[in-house]
Amino acid sequence: MFTLYGYGHTILAGAVLTLEVCFASLAAAVLLGMLGALAKLSPQPFLSLPAKLYTTVVRGIPDLVLMLIVFYGGQMAVNSIAEKVGYEGYIDINPFIAGVLTIGFIFGAYMTETFRGAILAVNPGQMEAGRAYGMTGLQIFSRILLPQMMRHALPGFGNNWLVLTKTTALVSIIGLNDMVQRAALASGATHKPFVLYGAVAINYLLLTSASIILLKYLEKRYSAGFSREL
Amino acid sequence: MDFSIIQESWPIYLDGLITTVWLTVAALVIGLLLAVPLAVIRVHGGALAQAPIRAFVYFFRGTPLLIQMFLIYYGLGQFEWMQQSVLWSLFSEAWFCALLAFTLNTCAYTVEIIRGAIVATSHGEIEAARACGMSRMLMLRRIILPSAFRRALPAYSNEIIFMLHGTALASTVTIVDITGAARIIQSRYYSPWEAFLTAALLYMCLTFTIVFFVRRLEKHWQGHLLPERVTDFE
Numbered sequence: 001m002f003t004l005y006g007y008g009h010t011i012l013a014g015a016v017l018t019l020e021v022c023f024a025s026l027a028a029a030v031l032l033g034m035l036g037a038l039a040k041l042s043p044q045p046f047l048s049l050p051a052k053l054y055t056t057v058v059r060g061i062p063d064l065v066l067m068l069i070v071f072y073g074g075q076m077a078v079n080s081i082a083e084k085v086g087y088e089g090y091i092d093i094n095p096f097i098a099g100v101l102t103i104g105f106i107f108g109a110y111m112t113e114t115f116r117g118a119i120l121a122v123n124p125g126q127m128e129a130g131r132a133y134g135m136t137g138l139q140i141f142s143r144i145l146l147p148q149m150m151r152h153a154l155p156g157f158g159n160n161w162l163v164l165t166k167t168t169a170l171v172s173i174i175g176l177n178d179m180v181q182r183a184a185l186a187s188g189a190t191h192k193p194f195v196l197y198g199a200v201a202i203n204y205l206l207l208t209s210a211s212i213i214l215l216k217y218l219e220k221r222y223s224a225g226f227s228r229e230l
Numbered sequence: 231m232d233f234s235i236i237q238e239s240w241p242i243y244l245d246g247l248i249t250t251v252w253l254t255v256a257a258l259v260i261g262l263l264l265a266v267p268l269a270v271i272r273v274h275g276g277a278l279a280q281a282p283i284r285a286f287v288y289f290f291r292g293t294p295l296l297i298q299m300f301l302i303y304y305g306l307g308q309f310e311w312m313q314q315s316v317l318w319s320l321f322s323e324a325w326f327c328a329l330l331a332f333t334l335n336t337c338a339y340t341v342e343i344i345r346g347a348i349v350a351t352s353h354g355e356i357e358a359a360r361a362c363g364m365s366r367m368l369m370l371r372r373i374i375l376p377s378a379f380r381r382a383l384p385a386y387s388n389e390i391i392f393m394l395h396g397t398a399l400a401s402t403v404t405i406v407d408i409t410g411a412a413r414i415i416q417s418r419y420y421s422p423w424e425a426f427l428t429a430a431l432l433y434m435c436l437t438f439t440i441v442f443f444v445r446r447l448e449k450h451w452q453g454h455l456l457p458e459r460v461t462d463f464e
Contacts, residue, residue, distance in 0.1 A: 064399060069427065197300045201293040
């Protein structure tokens with residue numbers, strides 16, 4: 001049972017890949033979310049309008065459809081460009097990159113909303129004071145805005161992370177051999193799909209449970225010095 | 231891009247649209263009907279009654295919907311007794327397994343949403359109901375649940391959209407919903423952009439229709455909580 005009919009180590013290797021997808025997509029999502037939030041709050045319409053369009057469009061389309069667009073559509077686009085440049089071979093899009101880009105793109109939109117709210121929660125007088133001291137924009141961001149918005153961003157960030165980890169199961173559909181796909185292959189060979197998918201489900205439960213504990217700790221840490229909100 | 235393909239194959243998309251809509255509606259309605267009593271037990275029930283609901287919610291909120299669907303669709307076939315039971319004619323159908331997974335999933339999230347709304351009921355309302363001599367059931371029916379549903383609406387509208395998007399996973403177990411239709415078109419004509427962009431457009435229309443109606447419902451139900459409209463006296 002514990003060795004999962006000899007497939008335990010394969011599933012474990014898949015779990016490592018799933019974790020890699022999680023963290024790589026999170027990095028992309030945080031970067032996009034920060035840029036998106038700053039763009040959405042910008043007084044320049046040529047920055048705020050595309051950011052608004054981005055968050056609206058992403059919330060209207062299922063993640064699976066977006067992933068299929070990036071994977072198949074991206075494949076086609078890359079190859080037609082390569083053909084025009086004179087490249088003769090066929091380029092395969094790496095499902096890891098397609099998956100990470102799509103998940104990062106989707107959760108970048110959710111992070112945009114989270115970060116936007118968190119930035120708005122910081123007292124504008126703080127930024128003004130920074131400017132009065134002659135800080136540059138980057139200094140104001142890293143020394144004043146970022147440390148203070150963390151506290152407000154954490155609950156939303158945590159929710160997004162929990163949804164993101166579960167979304168990574170979709171990369172198996174575009175052919176990445178994460179733990180879901182490995183479980184599918186193993187259950188084809190052993191005819192024990194319930195046990196194998198069950199093991200994958202338990203792995204996801206462990207990941208989400210560990211995340212919840214860590215997030216609670218971080219929330220406590222970053223709200224040090226503030227009264228508990230009920 | 232050549233959208234004449236879509237013009238020719240719109241009946242597949244129409245079928246897909248119908249499948250997506252009924253899967254979403256059926257899962258949401260059954261899930262909500264199950265979630266209300268479960269949420270009430272989760273708040274007011276004894277520890278023994280709460281434990282299985284806690285476990286159910288923990289499992290379905292902590293694992294991906296895709297895995298839940300695979301566990302039901304592929305997983306249950308592993309058991310000899312399952313294949314011999316009378317229920318097998320249902321469990322061997324992809325639509326039933328997908329619907330079951332979606333229903334249980336949305337039910338688990340909805341239990342948490344309603345639970346949160348019930349817990350947030352202001353204490354004064356309950357005291358007033360008690361002072362009027364209402365029984366527990368009457369209080370639940372007339373005071374707690376109506377106000378909890380109002381508070382739950384914004385979170386529940388998100389859940390509606392999550393479920394709509396979640397049904398796209400049905401295409402991985404041979405069901406032809408909107409995403410399934412797009413996958414058929416993409417493999418038939420090798421035209422991913424047209425196929426999936428059409429699907430994306432259909433989902434966006436559905437999403438924004440839902441958002442529009444939920445906004446109206448919110449205005450109707452939560453009018454008393456909105457900031458007062460300023461009228462000019464000239």
